[in-house]
Amino acid sequence: MSKISLSATGPLAALVLLVVLGAFLNDNFLSAGNITNVLARSAFIGMIAVGMTFVITSGGLDLSVGSMAAFIAGMMILAMNALVPTLGIGMPLVLAGMAVALVVGLLAGVGNGLLITRAGIEPFIVTLGTMGIFRSLVTWIADGGTLSLDFEARQFYRPVYYDGLFGIAWPIIVFAIIAVAGEITMRHTRFGRYCEAIGSNDKVARYSAVKVERVQLWTYIALGMLVGLATILYVPRLGSASGSTGLLWELEAIAAVIIGGTALKGGYGRVWGTVVGVLILSLIDNILNLADLVSPYLNGAIQGVIIVLAVVLQRGKSSAEGR
């Protein structure tokens, strides 16, 4: 029993501990500016990780999200630059760019999902393949360099990252909405229940009249669209895309899901846990940058320890339940 609650509260306790540690190490840590910075940076990985939670819960995996983000960013920038002469600088241009991002994300998700559910190829293999394809395509389109958004368009688009509502940046607001919607979907809708059932045992789900392939396909489509949404909020930050955009985002997203207590083998998903996981990862990064205690170069090592620790806690939980 104690182990079960430990695995549920463990990530939360770790988060609180990090906040206390951060406040103790640096006076600036709790400033509005720093908190906004941490949350806004978390938002991109966070939205993707929420989608990833559903994919993993239903027994899947998507390694392509980082490359997909780079590809979507590239397509979005190309489309917007091409549309500047017809639409001019303004809302229609930005909306068109956003539409392109969401549609490309949707198509990428459909592609991954169909290969996995219809062709019956392992999710790991399919998304390892598309990961390479997306990244290579964006590098090729950029001719090895950088795709930059039209300067004036960029000036107009910038506020989507830097502005907000009541002093809260847009990416944070959108992330919060996605997180709440994700949590509700997982806990209180058929779709969430089906995801858990499929990840737990897809044969049982099939024999219970659950449309297994359709549900799995939708998890990949939702994830693709969330990657699109994250890209919409990310592009105005730098106004460019290159072969190294979104590098290793897939690993951060998967790590956040696992730290949050979702089972990697599927069957059990916890969206709020994923949010906590994302925040833990960004806080570690932030604290290392603010404090001189440990070199920021060790960021990856510390994150690695946290991931392994989270899985050990999960194992403790499952063996306690198995008894």
Added chain:
Amino acid sequence: MTPCLSLSDVRKAFGPIEILHGIDFDLYPGEVHALIGENGAGKSTLMKILGGYLRPTSGSVQLDGAPVSFQSGAEAEARGIVVIHQEFNLAPDLTVADNIYLGRELGGLFLDHKAMREGAQALLDQLDCPVSPDARIRDLPVSDRQMVEIAKALGRKARVLIMDEPSAVLTQREVQVLFRIIDKLRSAGVALLYTSHRLEEVSHLADRITVLRDGAVVRRAMRNELSEDGMATAMVGRDLADIFPPRRTDFGPVVLEVQDFAVPPLVQGVSLALRRGEVLGISGLFGAGRTELAEGLVGLRPHHGIIRRNGAAVAVRSLSDAERHGIAYLTEDRKERGLLLDKSLRENLTLSTLRRFGALFLSRPAEDAALTQAISDFDIRAPRRDIAVGNLSGGNQQKLLLAKTMLPAPEIVIIDEPTRGIDIGTKSQIYHFIDRLARQGLSVIVISSDMPEILGLSDRVLVMRQGRVAGVLDGTDISETAVVRLIMGTSEKAAPHV
């Protein structure tokens, strides 16, 4: 002559349930000893004890007259006792030669592939088996895997060879080869234990026959002392008065009619009719196509043929179609297809009917109310409601699965193996649930390999053999002998009609 392997007064209990009640059994060198009995009579348990896979709760196992206690199948194998299991023990990704020499590979630091390949070839030649030693098990048909399994046993220089239904997956030609091999082994002084549901094989092969029923030996006979009919009679026959509910007499009109139904590749030309308030039992051997038929009827497998509900033809292409037409199916595989073992009772109960628990958001109170109802209707006993279903007893799992199947309020329910792996008390409870459903006006199809169950529950019995209807028995025609005859194909008396 001392028997090379014998059991005296062997009992075996799993938990509080005793499966074998004091068995004496012996095997002599150079004989074929057939062990026959219905499914669940205790044959597999007996063979596992002989093969060292299980230890008896009491009683002793003797090898060449001296008591032995094997700790594992491998230990028994080292002493020359080899079991050929029904579910094969072959590594699918290794080659035939690799498998034959698995665990006793030739060579020193490096494997001597050439010697192993030649050795495997010699063994396969001995079996007239055309399979290449380099073929991967995965690529072989089931019958070839059986031959490889036999070659593997031969390679282990077996003194005692225990064969669990070796002919079940072989073609007629391969069975002839198998018989020749068995003859050869017999004259070489090997002791053979043979089980089969094909009684004609038993009377052809066996020097001695032991009949097991309900975990006890009910008949021992020498060759020619027991006819095939005699075997069938010995295998069956017991008093079932209290376990089963009284028979129903009041049936309504036909609610389900199936014509010329086929579920490729196995099930063909099946026709049946089911009346309101009736329990139709479907009997047959494993692999006779019963589950395939049921899964075809509820849209889990592609099929063709006509399904009529209350006289009107309907298409059932998916479980959702079946639900819409009031047909439900309870799977035989409770743990792998029926229940999510790591989920709670509530999540399992409502999984197939979630649509009824909220349009957009699921209503937890409604789900809880459904669970409360199910727990009282089906007497489900769980220490806590949020316990993972895998921690419940098989009986309580089965009751929950029954509750889940009945949740959409079907008019026709197909129950595949209603009581597999369940103690006798819960069995009886489930029989009374089924009776209650029938009396409430539902129509029930019960598929079962448990003969007493089929006889005790069914108003009519349909017997399947090799994917077809072997016959239908009604009223006073239903008897154990009649069903066994149809199962074994020793009688064509009952016409294949409905």
